[in-house]
Each structure stands twice: as structure tokens, then as C-alpha cells.
Amino acid sequence: MTNSKLTAILVCWQLLILFWVKMGIYIPQRSQNLGTVWQENFEGKSFIDISSRGYTDRDWHLFPMYPYAIATLTRLVEDRALSGIILSLGGTIIAMWCWIKLTQTDTTTIITYLLFPTSFFLSAIYSEGLLLMWVMLTFYYAKQQKWPLVGLFGMFASYTHLFGLFLLPAMLVDCWQNKKHNRDLFWITPIFLGFWFYASYVDLATGDYFKFFPYRSEQIVVWYQIVWRYFKTLVTLNVGTDYVVKVVELLVGVIFGIISIASFWKTRLSYAIFGFMVYFTPTLSGTFATLPRLLLLNFGSFILIGKFLINHPSLKWIIWGIEFILLGVFTLLFSRGYWVT
Numbered sequence: 001m002t003n004s005k006l007t008a009i010l011v012c013w014q015l016l017i018l019f020w021v022k023m024g025i026y027i028p029q030r031s032q033n034l035g036t037v038w039q040e041n042f043e044g045k046s047f048i049d050i051s052s053r054g055y056t057d058r059d060w061h062l063f064p065m066y067p068y069a070i071a072t073l074t075r076l077v078e079d080r081a082l083s084g085i086i087l088s089l090g091g092t093i094i095a096m097w098c099w100i101k102l103t104q105t106d107t108t109t110i111i112t113y114l115l116f117p118t119s120f121f122l123s124a125i126y127s128e129g130l131l132l133m134w135v136m137l138t139f140y141y142a143k144q145q146k147w148p149l150v151g152l153f154g155m156f157a158s159y160t161h162l163f164g165l166f167l168l169p170a171m172l173v174d175c176w177q178n179k180k181h182n183r184d185l186f187w188i189t190p191i192f193l194g195f196w197f198y199a200s201y202v203d204l205a206t207g208d209y210f211k212f213f214p215y216r217s218e219q220i221v222v223w224y225q226i227v228w229r230y231f232k233t234l235v236t237l238n239v240g241t242d243y244v245v246k247v248v249e250l251l252v253g254v255i256f257g258i259i260s261i262a263s264f265w266k267t268r269l270s271y272a273i274f275g276f277m278v279y280f281t282p283t284l285s286g287t288f289a290t291l292p293r294l295l296l297l298n299f300g301s302f303i304l305i306g307k308f309l310i311n312h313p314s315l316k317w318i319i320w321g322i323e324f325i326l327l328g329v330f331t332l333l334f335s336r337g338y339w340v341t
Contacts, residue, residue, distance in 0.1 A: 001100050001107055009107070010093060013114040016324075017123060020331035030337030035125070037081050038335035039088075044125035048080050060206065061214040063198055065160035066127035081125060088129035092122040095129070098136035099299060102143055108316065109306025113299075115323035117248060117330045118292045118341055124334075128296050131161045135297060138167050138191075139270070142174045147187035159194030162213070163297055166277040167191050170270040177269065214285070221286035227254065230288070241333055245340055248326060252295065253288035259301040266307075271300030292330075293341040 021038055035045045046059050050067035051074065066087065073083040099105055113119065122129045134157035141149040150171055157164030168191045175185055203209040230250040237243050260279040263272035275298040282290045295301070309316040330340045 001105065001110065003097070005107065006096060006100060006110070009110055009114065010096065013119070014089075014123065016327070017120050017331055020120075020328045021335045023328070024332045024335045027332060027336050033337035033339070035081070037085075039085050039124040040081050041124075041334060041337060042339065044084065047084060047125050047127070051080055051084075055205070057206075060202055060212040063127065063159060063161050063164075063212070064201075065156060065194070066130050069130065070125075084125035085123065088125065089123050091129040091131075091133035095132040095136040098133075098140040102136065102140045103303060105303065106306065106310065108309050109303060111320065112306055112309060112323070113296075113302045115320055115327055116292075116296065116302075117323065117326035118296060119327065120331045120334065121293050122296065126293075127160050128293065131157060131164060132297060132299075134160060134164060135167065135274075136299070138171065142171055142270070145178065147175075151187045151190035154188070154191030155194040157194065158191055159198060162195070163278055163281070163294070165192065165195045166274050166281075169277070170274040173273055174270045215281055215283075221283075223257065223283060226283060226286060226288060229286075241338055244329060245333075248292060248330075249288040249341070252292045253283075256291065256295055256298065256301055259304055260298065263300050263304060266304055267300045271303070274298075275300040290341055 024038075033041055035041050035048070040048060043062065046062055047067045047070065049056075050059055050062060050064070051070040066084075069087055070080055070083045073087060074080050077083050077086070096110065100110070122132065134153050137153040138150055138157060141147075141153065154164065154167040154171060157167055168188065171188045171191060172185070175188060199209055199212065202212050227250070230246060230253070234243065234246055234250070237246060256279055260272075260276045263275055267275075278294060278298045279291070279301075282288070282294055309319060334340050
């Protein structure tokens with residue numbers, strides 16, 4: 001894919017997001033969840049608050065790289081919301097470029113990814129866009145076997161989000177497959193440092209080293225129990241916005257669970273390890289509630305979906321049509337203050 005084609009796709013994607021946001025005038029707001037701009041809704045407000053006054057007891061699950069980057073950029077643009085949007089969009093653009101260079105990904109895969117129902121988070125004031133950039137840069141330089149840069153960008157990733165830590169086992173596997181020496185393994189170890197710096201700070205501030213860990217459940221819940229819970233909920237839930245969200249969560253949980261397992265045979269092992277950990281960790285809370293957003297990091301699964309659609313072109317437009325509608329629904333709801341994931 002050429003740079004001009006990628007640019008056109010990204011511009012069309014943003015225009016589509018803005019179209020759905022504008023259509024939100026036809027549904028009522030939930031003002032308590034709204035920020036100064038729609039990109040700031042829900043946790044976006046927390047990121048902005050952290051960038052201006054630091055952490056409170058309810059914010060520890062949000063890692064510091066993104067809000068601190070907002071605070072730094074605000075010195076130049078003098079608008080915290082705009083700074084967050086620039087960081088997210090800029091990170092997404094760089095991530096898409098690295099993705100194409102890394103895997104020679106085709107147009108079908110990129111369009112399928114950007115039409116995913118929660119892709120608007122990549123341009124919202126959330127850390128997914130910046131994190132995706134660090135992840136793709138880490139994998140890109142691993143392919144180039146430039147291990148000092150792998151360690152550097154991996155460290156930035158684990159300082160941006162807990163999931164950045166999952167790059168460590170993925171990169172260890174890459175090193176092993178490339179039969180690298182101990183000195184190369186040394187350059188990978190900084191990936192852990194970003195996580196360790198933040199966890200140590202949290203421990204000093206709260207006395208709980210894992211207070212930031214959001215995926216906790218009172219009892220161990222296995223995968224099939226989560227699926228069964230969703231079926232029971234859908235039987236009793238009235239049809240409405242909450243029902244649509246639950247259906248999407250269930251479908252995403254089941255479909256990506258299967259794809260994440262299949263990735264171990266169908267994609268590079270490091271992609272599969274990273275993607276499976278991204279999928280599995282949120283289920284520790286006993287729900288699929290955050291999966292539709294966090295799976296934006298599971299690029300290996302989207303590569304498999306893209307290959308499937310190329311081999312089955314008759315399904316491509318059907319899948320894209322469904323994604324188009326769901327992206328519209330989720331963008332409308334989120335922009336008006338309704339929780340979607």
C-alpha cells in the first residue's frame with residue numbers, strides 16, 4: 001500500500017467518525033459523562049485531569065505516559081484537549097505506517113481495522129492511539145533486529161499501558177527465533193522498566209504495588225462461564241442501547257477468542273503471544289466489557305481477518321457494512337455520553 005493510499009483511507013475514516021458525531025444531535029445527551037469535546041468523554045476527562053493536577057485514588061489504572069505527554073504538549077498548543085487529540089491521531093498515523101511496513105498489510109485489512117466499531121477511540125483522548133504506536137514501533141524494529149530501539153519503544157509502551165508489558169514475552173520469542181545472543185536479550189529487558197517505574201511509584205503513593213491493576217474478580221471465572229453469563233443477561237435484558245452493546249461484546253469475545261487461538265498457527269508467534277495476552281487479560285475481570293476497545297491492539301487477529309476476507313471476497317462487503325453500522329452506533333452513543341466499552 002502506498003503512503004498516498006493510506007493517507008486517503010485515514011482521512012476518509014476521520015470524516016466518517018465526524019459524520020457520525022454530527023448525527024448525534026438527534027439523540028439525547030448524558031451530560032454527566034461529557035467532556036469539553038466528545039473525544040474527552042468518560043476516561044478522557046481523567047487523562048486531562050491527571051495531566052493538570054496529578055493522580056487521585058480512582059485514576060491509578062491509567063498509566064502516566066499519555067497524560068504526561070499531554071501536559072508537555074500543552075506548553076506548545078495551550079489546549080489540553082487538543083493536545084490529547086493530536087497525540088492520539090499522530091500515534092495512530094505512525095502506527096498504521098509501521099503496520100504496513102512491518103507486515104505488507106493490504107488495503108482490505110486496514111479498512112477492516114478502521115471500520116471496527118470502537119476504532120474512534122484511536123482519535124479520542126484515550127491512550128490506545130499512542131500505545132498502538134509504541135507497540136508497532138517495537139515490532140517494526142524487532143523485524144529490523146535493532147534491539148536497543150526495541151527496548152526503548154517497549155519501555156515507552158509499558159509506561160503507557162499495562163498491555164505494553166506483554167511485549168516482553170513477544171520480543172523474547174522473536175530473539176529466540178532469530179537465535180540472538182545474550183547481549184541482544186539485554187537490550188530487551190528495558191521493556192519491563194516502564195511498568196516497574198510506575199508500579200513502584202504507585203506502591204510508594206498507596207502502599208499497594210498492584211493498585212493500578214483493573215482486572216480483578218472476586219472469584220476465578222473461566223471463559224465459558226463468561227459466555228454463559230452473557231446469554232443469561234441477553235435473555236432478560238430489554239432491547240435497547242445496552243442490549244446492542246452486550247451483543248457486540250459477546251460476539252467480539254467469542255470471535256476474537258477463536259482467532260487469538262488460531263493465531264498461534266496462522267501468524268508469527270510473537271504476534272500471537274502478544275495478541276492472546278491482550279485478549280485474555282481483560283477476561284480476568286469476569287466480563288468482555290472492555291474487549292471491543294482493547295482488542296484494537298491485537299493487530300495479529302486483524303491480519304488474519306483481512307486474509308480471510310481476501311480469500312472470501314463475497315463476505316467482505318457484508319462485514320464492512322456491519323462494521324460501518326456498528327461504528328456509527330458506537331460513535332453516536334459514546335459522543336453523547338453513553339457507555340459503550
